[in-house]
Amino acid sequence: MVRVKLWGSLRSLVDGQEFVEVEASNFKQLLDQLEQQHPALKPQIKRGVSFALDGVIYRDAWFTPISDDNEVVLMPYMVGG
Amino acid sequence: MPLDQNSKRDFKVIGKRVLRPDGIDKVTGKAMYGADMTAPGMLVGRILRSPHAHARIVSIDTSAAEALKGVKAIVINADLANPEDEFFADIRDNCLAREKVLYDGHAVAAVAAVDKATAKSALRLIKVKYEVLPHVTDVDEAMKADAPVVQEGRADESAPAGSSQNVTSHFEFGHGDLDAGFAKADKIIERSFKTAATHQGYIEPHACLASLGSDGRGELWCCTQGQYNVRTICSEVCGIEASQLRVTASEIGGGFGGKTTCFIEPVALALSRKSGKPVKLVMTREEVFRATGPTVSSSTDVKIGMTSNGRITAAQAKLRYQGGAFPCGTVEFGAQAAFAAYDLEAVQTLGWNVMTNRPKEAAYRAPGAPMAIFAVESVVDELCQELGLDPLETRLKNAARKGTLSSYGPTFNDIGLVATLEAAKAHPHYTAPLGENQGRGLSCGFWFNFGGNTCVSLNINPDGTVGVVEGNPDIGGSRASISMMAAEELGIPYEKVRTVITDTNSLGFNDVTDGSRVTFAVGLATIKAARAAIDNMCERVANIWGIDRDAVEWVDGAAQPAGPNAGSHPPMSLAEIAAVADQTGGPIAGHHEVNADGAGVSFGVHLCDTEVDPETGATKILRYTVFQDAGRAVHPDYVEGQMQGGSVQGIGWALNEEYIYGDDGRLQNAGFLDYRVPVASDLPPIETVILEIPNPGHPYGVRGVGETSIVPPLAAIANAVSRAAGVRMTELPISPPKLLKAMSERG
Amino acid sequence: MKKLHISTSINGDEAQFICAPDETLLDVLRDHLGLTGAKEGCGTGDCGACSVMLNGRLVCSCLVLAGETEGAEVETIEGMANGDDLHTLQRVFIEKAALQCGICTPGILVAARALLEKNPDPTDTEIRYWLAGNLCRCTGYDKIIKAVQAAAAEMRSV
Numbered sequence: 001m002v003r004v005k006l007w008g009s010l011r012s013l014v015d016g017q018e019f020v021e022v023e024a025s026n027f028k029q030l031l032d033q034l035e036q037q038h039p040a041l042k043p044q045i046k047r048g049v050s051f052a053l054d055g056v057i058y059r060d061a062w063f064t065p066i067s068d069d070n071e072v073v074l075m076p077y078m079v080g081g
Numbered sequence: 082m083p084l085d086q087n088s089k090r091d092f093k094v095i096g097k098r099v100l101r102p103d104g105i106d107k108v109t110g111k112a113m114y115g116a117d118m119t120a121p122g123m124l125v126g127r128i129l130r131s132p133h134a135h136a137r138i139v140s141i142d143t144s145a146a147e148a149l150k151g152v153k154a155i156v157i158n159a160d161l162a163n164p165e166d167e168f169f170a171d172i173r174d175n176c177l178a179r180e181k182v183l184y185d186g187h188a189v190a191a192v193a194a195v196d197k198a199t200a201k202s203a204l205r206l207i208k209v210k211y212e213v214l215p216h217v218t219d220v221d222e223a224m225k226a227d228a229p230v231v232q233e234g235r236a237d238e239s240a241p242a243g244s245s246q247n248v249t250s251h252f253e254f255g256h257g258d259l260d261a262g263f264a265k266a267d268k269i270i271e272r273s274f275k276t277a278a279t280h281q282g283y284i285e286p287h288a289c290l291a292s293l294g295s296d297g298r299g300e301l302w303c304c305t306q307g308q309y310n311v312r313t314i315c316s317e318v319c320g321i322e323a324s325q326l327r328v329t330a331s332e333i334g335g336g337f338g339g340k341t342t343c344f345i346e347p348v349a350l351a352l353s354r355k356s357g358k359p360v361k362l363v364m365t366r367e368e369v370f371r372a373t374g375p376t377v378s379s380s381t382d383v384k385i386g387m388t389s390n391g392r393i394t395a396a397q398a399k400l401r402y403q404g405g406a407f408p409c410g411t412v413e414f415g416a417q418a419a420f421a422a423y424d425l426e427a428v429q430t431l432g433w434n435v436m437t438n439r440p441k442e443a444a445y446r447a448p449g450a451p452m453a454i455f456a457v458e459s460v461v462d463e464l465c466q467e468l469g470l471d472p473l474e475t476r477l478k479n480a481a482r483k484g485t486l487s488s489y490g491p492t493f494n495d496i497g498l499v500a501t502l503e504a505a506k507a508h509p510h511y512t513a514p515l516g517e518n519q520g521r522g523l524s525c526g527f528w529f530n531f532g533g534n535t536c537v538s539l540n541i542n543p544d545g546t547v548g549v550v551e552g553n554p555d556i557g558g559s560r561a562s563i564s565m566m567a568a569e570e571l572g573i574p575y576e577k578v579r580t581v582i583t584d585t586n587s588l589g590f591n592d593v594t595d596g597s598r599v600t601f602a603v604g605l606a607t608i609k610a611a612r613a614a615i616d617n618m619c620e621r622v623a624n625i626w627g628i629d630r631d632a633v634e635w636v637d638g639a640a641q642p643a644g645p646n647a648g649s650h651p652p653m654s655l656a657e658i659a660a661v662a663d664q665t666g667g668p669i670a671g672h673h674e675v676n677a678d679g680a681g682v683s684f685g686v687h688l689c690d691t692e693v694d695p696e697t698g699a700t701k702i703l704r705y706t707v708f709q710d711a712g713r714a715v716h717p718d719y720v721e722g723q724m725q726g727g728s729v730q731g732i733g734w735a736l737n738e739e740y741i742y743g744d745d746g747r748l749q750n751a752g753f754l755d756y757r758v759p760v761a762s763d764l765p766p767i768e769t770v771i772l773e774i775p776n777p778g779h780p781y782g783v784r785g786v787g788e789t790s791i792v793p794p795l796a797a798i799a800n801a802v803s804r805a806a807g808v809r810m811t812e813l814p815i816s817p818p819k820l821l822k823a824m825s826e827r828g
Numbered sequence: 829m830k831k832l833h834i835s836t837s838i839n840g841d842e843a844q845f846i847c848a849p850d851e852t853l854l855d856v857l858r859d860h861l862g863l864t865g866a867k868e869g870c871g872t873g874d875c876g877a878c879s880v881m882l883n884g885r886l887v888c889s890c891l892v893l894a895g896e897t898e899g900a901e902v903e904t905i906e907g908m909a910n911g912d913d914l915h916t917l918q919r920v921f922i923e924k925a926a927l928q929c930g931i932c933t934p935g936i937l938v939a940a941r942a943l944l945e946k947n948p949d950p951t952d953t954e955i956r957y958w959l960a961g962n963l964c965r966c967t968g969y970d971k972i973i974k975a976v977q978a979a980a981a982e983m984r985s986v
Binding site for chain 2: 005007008009011013040043044047052054055056057058059060061064071073074075076077078079080081
Binding site for chain 3: 098101103105107108109110111112113114116117198281283284285286332333334335336337365366556558718719722725726728729730752753754759760762763764766767
């Protein structure tokens with residue numbers, strides 16, 4: 001199981017949990033599982049999320065492999081100027 | 082794409098200060114910017130704008146204007162398409178108001194006529210009937226439950242119940258037990274801050290030349306940070322297919338994030354479609370101020386606890402950003418960046434995005450970060466003052482480093498903050514003596530950076546020269562950097578490479594020039610494209626020599642036998658291989674397409690000395706030094722240029738620049754005379770110290786440098802002024818009347 | 829509105845144009861004569877991007893009515909190089925990376941040349957005050973000041 005860290009304001013949508021666990025081997029599966037198990041997260045995922053994998057931020061990249069040993073943190077979709 | 086194992090190799094081109102390829106065009110006036118293009122038979126477009134901050138459009142009567150001789154087309158919102166996606170619908174309704182005007186300067190209608198004078202006369206003949214509505218322009222006022230509602234039903238599920246509908250979203254980040262942390266503190270300081278909205282202030286107003294036929298085929302020339310993004314937006318807003326709209330980016334006269342969206346291009350296309358003629362639309366400076374994207378204004382509370390020996394025990398920030406008349410997504414980046422420089426056991430940031438009757442915010446260099454970090458770094462500085470601590474040592478003591486759990490969630494890997502702080506500490510600036518009414522300020526800064534969608538095509542020409550085709554407008558010398566990386570990888574002289582930026586129909590999709598991404602991501606794709614071409618060339622040489630591909634290697638711009646078993650063959654240079662391309666399989670090229678990740682976050686530290694004038698409240702910057710990690714400085718001149726330019730924009734933000742609204746909700750300073758950006762005589766030299774801590778996500782170690790430099794100046798200057806004046810300044814800009822008042826109240 | 833017929837000299841060549849009484853010299857240069865090197869950054873004389881020389885005097889061409897230029901001598905950025913031989917300031921601006929986006933560059937070069945003609949050996953402060961009417965948003969001015977100094981030194985030595 002991959003342990004996904006959620007930012008503070010998402011936690012209220014998943015009964016206050018800071019971490020949720022999903023079965024996933026890449027980012028796409030992770031998003032699908034999050035939407036399926038926690039439908040309240042759907043609107044934010046639809047608006048866009050980035051994720052940090054062991055400290056490296058990825059903006060999209062569905063097929064980035066993820067394993068149970070990775071630190072996975074959900075982040076708002078990255079922008080710039 | 083990871084850092085090369087041989088990244089410590091001796092670079093031949095990278096790090097040199099070569100001449101930029103567009104230099105002569107730009108010093109002779111030949112370079113073509115947005116407003117410099119013309120087309121035969123073109124019309125002139127002009128836009129009618131709202132004089133009200135908030136009003137319902139009861140009716141628009143264009144009949145008299147249409148009857149004016151020389152008027153060829155008039156368009157309003159109804160002439161645009163109906164995109165499903167709210168993101169595009171908002172841009173459409175910002176380009177031409179739908180039902181309501183939402184801010185002073187909001188576009189209502191547009192005219193195309195045979196000349197400027199006729200177009201201006203036509204605008205005066207358009208009769209718009211308004212029902213004026215109550216307005217709100219201040220972020221704190223807009224959050225109140227009884228505030229005038231800018232747009233209804235725009236809040237998402239994160240917006241707190243019971244607040245005004247102007248609050249569109251809410252974010253929270255952080256970790257640890259705040260109460261326990263604050264309990265451990267010897268000193269807690271809690272302060273509120275405000276920053277004014279500032280404009281990107283590019284010297285080139287938005288300009289475009291559009292031609293669109295009734296068959297939906299179009300050509301668009303415009304100044305933009307991203308021609309592909311313009312194509313996407315215009316296709317949606319005008320109801321045409323992306324393949325049928327070719328967008329060519331002109332040379333761009335500055336952007337800084339402000340040219341990452343559209344304000345006039347869909348309008349020009351609609352006017353062209355209706356009139357059947359090309360239409361040129363150029364904004365005036367007043368229009369740029371009133372109706373293009375400034376950054377957010379902010380209101381912030383920060384609370385930090387510290388032990389008497391300088392360790393931060395807990396930190397909290399509450400950030401309220403107004404992004405104008407449409408929902409914005411900016412506060413989340415301020416909330417993530419606020420405490421990024423610190424290793425904290427307990428930290429929390431809360432942010433609210435708020436709508437007001439102001440122009441729709443556009444990105445501005447590290448969007449959302451400068452105002453948050455200004456507040457945090459001000460409180461850290463005040464704690465150091467109160468506790469008698471050295472501000473640099475204190476930052477070093479609390480600095481985030483490899484293994485630190487960042488305030489925004491992930492654990493940092495390799496970051497350069499400590500090295501940057503150490504460089505500042507070792508610099509003579511930090512210990513130089515100060516005189517009366519003088520103060521020294523210091524601030525850390527942080528930005529994320531990203532990579533993004535990128536295509537590069539690299540062609541080996543028959544004469545042994547190389548053409549690189551990319552799709553990102555060159556704002557500050559990137560064509561030179563891209564050519565340098567191609568030359569480095571191919572092992573040929575820089576002068577043999579020419580990089581061009583192409584139109585939307587000649588290369589796959591590219592993200593906008595933003596996020597400090599171009600040298601990183603386009604560079605990465607260029608290196609990959611060069612490697613593909615090298616592989617192809619090595620294969621041809623292997624065939625010529627009758628040996629295996631693996632027995633050929635690329636060294637110093639030539640194929641050579643790899644080891645003694647490959648046989649004895651004189652090296653074949655790129656030019657020699659190019660010369661026989663016809664006989665060895667045809668044209669040689671390499672290309673690469675990627676959505677690049679691994680950009681690597683960036684830290685900077687700024688040191689600033691100021692002198693305040695007790696008689697006038699004026700602040701003079703005496704000395705300014707920037708320390709920043711560039712990963713690898715491909716072209717040091719242009720890395721320094723980014724560091725200097727961002728710093729000076731930050732200096733303007735700290736001392737002078739602000740959007741000033743009257744009680745009537747109208748912008749009072751829509752011009753460079755009253756909105757004062759820094760001029761040469763305001764400034765000292767901006768010294769730069771480039772650190773090179775390779776980014777593990779790029780083959781040469783490159784890290785984006787464009788945005789971080791605007792983050793530290795706000796607090797560096799506020800801290801310097803506060804120390805010089807003996808009073809803590811918490812509102813930006815620190816304009817002379819504000820400082821004079823604060824100093825006189827201090828007594 | 830009846831138009832005016834004006835005869836001037838631009839970069840040493842005779843130029844005639846027809847303009848409306850309310851058109852500026854900048855409008856005429858850019859829209860009628862195809863000389864787009866001078867830029868309109870503000871239209872109110874605040875940014876200096878439209879700087880040209882009018883009868884030997886540095887002006888914002890957006891503040892000069894075209895109708896006033898009868899018989900005048902106008903020099904623009906397009907006349908600064910001698911054929912393919914760049915003016916020292918132009919060459920040094922490229923060498924010292926004194927431009928990023930380049931939109932302010934023509935105006936700054938015209939203004940800097942005017943300074944060095946008056947004062948071949950200016951201090952940094954004198955350069956900064958002389959160029960205070962030319963806004964640059966990209967560079968923070970640092971490399972511009974250094975380039976003007978380097979060009980001035982080179983021009984003094986020949």
